[in-house]
Amino acid sequence: MAVNREEYEKIIAELRKNNVTLVAVSKTKPVKDILELYDLGQRDFGENYVQEMVKKYEQLPKDIRWHFIGHLQSNKVKYIAPFVSLIHSVDSEKLLKEINKEANKNSRIVDCLLQVYIAKEDTKFGLDDEELHELVSRISNIVSLKNISVKGLMGMASFTDNNHVIKKEFQHLKSLFEKYETINHKPSTFTILSMGMSADYKTAIEEGSNMVRIGSLLFGERQKTG
Numbered sequence: 542m543a544v545n546r547e548e549y550e551k552i553i554a555e556l557r558k559n560n561v562t563l564v565a566v567s568k569t570k571p572v573k574d575i576l577e578l579y580d581l582g583q584r585d586f587g588e589n590y591v592q593e594m595v596k597k598y599e600q601l602p603k604d605i606r607w608h609f610i611g612h613l614q615s616n617k618v619k620y621i622a623p624f625v626s627l628i629h630s631v632d633s634e635k636l637l638k639e640i641n642k643e644a645n646k647n648s649r650i651v652d653c654l655l656q657v658y659i660a661k662e663d664t665k666f667g668l669d670d671e672e673l674h675e676l677v678s679r680i681s682n683i684v685s686l687k688n689i690s691v692k693g694l695m696g697m698a699s700f701t702d703n704n705h706v707i708k709k710e711f712q713h714l715k716s717l718f719e720k721y722e723t724i725n726h727k728p729s730t731f732t733i734l735s736m737g738m739s740a741d742y743k744t745a746i747e748e749g750s751n752m753v754r755i756g757s758l759l760f761g762e763r764q765k766t767g
């Protein structure tokens with residue numbers, strides 16, 4: 542149940558060496574667990590559910606950077622727009638426009654990642670290569686999206702023990718990242734490649750990730766509903 546401090550220190554040391562940012566995924570975990578990592582210096586936390594993230598935001602120190610990593614419905618953007626630090630899971634133009642609108646209401650620029658579907662399973666959200674290409678081209682042309690900044694890509698590998706499959710999927714995402722890094726009009730803003738979770742973050746780093754999202758290694762296993 543408790544936070545695994547030893548694992549945290551180990552992971553942090555490893556990530557620091559590689560210049561990788563750790564997002565500690567705290568979904569379904571209590572506020573006191575988050576505070577425990579906060580006291581060790583952790584500031585980036587990831588959540589999957591809007592209501593849960595809002596509640597935790599209200600209860601916790603305001604210098605925490607909240608990452609939204611779950612599937613996001615357009616009608617819920619307004620609840621997180623005032624404070625969210627990075628939305629990892631943008632998968633449509635509609636959602637992007639809604640984030641822009643709500644960010645504008647809050648006089649903010651909200652950072653986003655486009656979620657790409659790289660796994661073999663069909664239970665996961667995200668854009669396929671073609672949809673990604675289309676959306677990136679459209680974003681470059683929609684000058685009215687002044688209140689969002691598209692910072693990079695996020696993806697999840699297949700849930701499998703086959704490291705070869707995972708490696709291939711991460712390599713694919715990395716190649717897409719490099720492709721759009723160079724065609725983006727403002728290349729210096731397209732800098733984040735969010736890939737890697739508890740089971741595969743080492744492989745992800747080997748394949749060029751610079752942001753990993755780790756939950757169960759730090760906070761223990763979640764209940765099935767999580």
Ligand SMILES: *Cc1c(COP(=O)(O)O)cnc(C)c1O
Pocket residue numbers: 566568589610611697738739740754755756757758
């Ligand atoms: C839950 C979740 C994670 C963390 O998963 P662990 O296996 O517990 O590390 C990372 N990314 C996303 C998108 C998630 O939903």
